[in-house]
Amino acid sequence: MNKVIIDLQNIRKIYKLGMVEVEVLKGIDLQIKEGEHISIMGPSGSGKTTLLNIIGCLDKPTSGKYLLKNEKVSEFDDDKLSEIRSKYIGFIFQQFNLIPQLNVIENISLPLYYQGADEKEMREKAIHLAELVGLADRIYHRPSELSGGQQQRVAIARALANDPLIILADEPTGNLDTKTGREIMNLLCKLNEQGKTLLVITHDINIANYSKKIIKLLDGRIVNEN
Numbered sequence: 001m002n003k004v005i006i007d008l009q010n011i012r013k014i015y016k017l018g019m020v021e022v023e024v025l026k027g028i029d030l031q032i033k034e035g036e037h038i039s040i041m042g043p044s045g046s047g048k049t050t051l052l053n054i055i056g057c058l059d060k061p062t063s064g065k066y067l068l069k070n071e072k073v074s075e076f077d078d079d080k081l082s083e084i085r086s087k088y089i090g091f092i093f094q095q096f097n098l099i100p101q102l103n104v105i106e107n108i109s110l111p112l113y114y115q116g117a118d119e120k121e122m123r124e125k126a127i128h129l130a131e132l133v134g135l136a137d138r139i140y141h142r143p144s145e146l147s148g149g150q151q152q153r154v155a156i157a158r159a160l161a162n163d164p165l166i167i168l169a170d171e172p173t174g175n176l177d178t179k180t181g182r183e184i185m186n187l188l189c190k191l192n193e194q195g196k197t198l199l200v201i202t203h204d205i206n207i208a209n210y211s212k213k214i215i216k217l218l219d220g221r222i223v224n225e226n
């Protein structure tokens with residue numbers, strides 16, 4: 001039985017807009033075990049990105065308890081949050097979020113650069129990761145010289161650079177055609193089979209069906225789990 005690495009208990013998130021308070025997450029309980037692949041579905045505005053950002057330590061809950069690897073991150077300050085984020089979390093976004101001026105190896109190296117890694121070590125690791133995602137022959141290309149699918153492969157390699165515990169993907173196929181989206185999901189599933197825990201937000205049931213477990217979010221609440 002794999003162990004729980006992410007444990008959310010009664011997580012609430014309230015945004016204050018002037019005088020108005022909007023409760024975006026209304027008591028989320030969710031446990032994720034090491035090695036799982038889970039999809040989160042739900043209509044636009046249901047709180048999916050907010051939830052993912054809290055899980056990824058980019059944002060803090062207003063109340064509730066969040067344990068990541070048994071560390072009580074819901075009580076962490078911003079510095080400790082960013083430290084634990086760079087240690088445990090790999091993010092992938094719909095818009096790829098690559099740096100246009102940097103080539104493939106430089107983009108992949110970025111998380112290592114921020115950790116102050118040795119330059120040679122960084123380069124070797126980036127080349128290895130480029131090979132892993134099928135971009136061995138593109139390492140000096142800039143993002144604008146790559147297709148959408150190739151850019152998302154760079155983003156996946158970058159997400160892997162710090163050997164994260166979990167990959168969090170927010171609509172990773174949202175900007176890709178169906179065939180390319182399937183290729184990206186096959187790559188993510190391969191990484192999951194090799195042991196990476198994977199959490200994917202999508203509003204496409206075909207993408208969600210790559211995982212055994214689908215969580216549906218509606219108006220800030222989990223409405224069913226299967």
Ligand SMILES: Nc1ncnc2c1ncn2[C@@H]1O[C@H](COP(=O)(O)OP(=O)(O)O)[C@@H](O)[C@H]1O
Pocket residue numbers: 015016017022024042043044045046047048049050051
């Ligand atoms: N920084 C913010 N300030 C105020 N409201 C926000 C902020 N981020 C998100 N929201 C609101 O929270 C709700 C959920 O947003 P989000 O988590 O992005 O939903 P989803 O990803 O499911 O589309 C939306 O109504 C959105 O307007």
Ligand SMILES: [Mg+2]
Pocket residue numbers: 048049050
């Ligand atoms: Mg969203």
